[in-house]
Amino acid sequence: MxxxxxxxxFEEYENATELSELDRxxxxxxxxxxxxxxxxxxxxxxGSAVRLANGKVILGTNQExxxxxxxxxxxxxxxFSAHTLFPHEKIESVAVYAFSEKFVVNEVxxxxxxxxxxxxxxxxxxxxxxxxxxxxxxxxxxxxxxNQLLPFRFSSVGLKS
Ligand code: THU
Numbered sequence: 001m002x003x004x005x006x007x008x009x010f011e012e013y014e015n016a017t018e019l020s021e022l023d024r025x026x027x028x029x030x031x032x033x034x035x036x037x038x039x040x041x042x043x044x045x046x047g048s049a050v051r052l053a054n055g056k057v058i059l060g061t062n063q064e065x066x067x068x069x070x071x072x073x074x075x076x077x078x079x080f081s082a083h084t085l086f087p088h089e090k091i092e093s094v095a096v097y098a099f100s101e102k103f104v105v106n107e108v109x110x111x112x113x114x115x116x117x118x119x120x121x122x123x124x125x126x127x128x129x130x131x132x133x134x135x136x137x138x139x140x141x142x143x144x145x146x147n148q149l150l151p152f153r154f155s156s157v158g159l160k161s
Pocket of ligand 1: 039042044046061062063064071072073074075096109110111112115
């Protein structure tokens with residue numbers, strides 16, 4: 001038996017002014033669109049902005065529903081829309097921001113497992129790492145490549161004979 005450890009590398013920023021210009025624009029787009037979230041059940045408003053290689057930015061917010069599982073996270077709303085509108089364009093970066101009017105969001109919002117799996121698939125077809133910028137009032141974290149967030153992910157290799 002061998003014990004192995006996987007490390008996760010990420011960058012921490014105190015606020016958006018520390019980000020590079022491209023990242024700052026994307027982050028601020030995610031923050032701005034979070035105001036449009038439809039989150040009456042959780043009061044957790046999330047905005048996401050996806051940057052494509054052609055420079056286009058596609059936005060999404062979380063969309064909830066009285067039948068709870070019918071809702072969708074902001075990241076997947078943005079990613080699915082980006083890949084619908086520009087199916088051949090590489091995805092470079094995903095930013096996500098959360099706030100609540102009812103409670104303090106004291107941690108950065110980080111994509112759920114399902115969103116990570118979706119990012120992983122687009123990374124695979126884009127053949128390049130997708131950076132993920134996660135933020136809230138508490139600060140900002142950036143990772144390069146979904147591997148930092150989802151080691152041991154399920155990939156198509158498992159489906160081939
Ligand atoms: N949510 C997102 O939109 N993105 C995340 O990264 C985490 C969670 C949404 C789903 C649901 O509408 C609400 O936040 C509470 O889980």
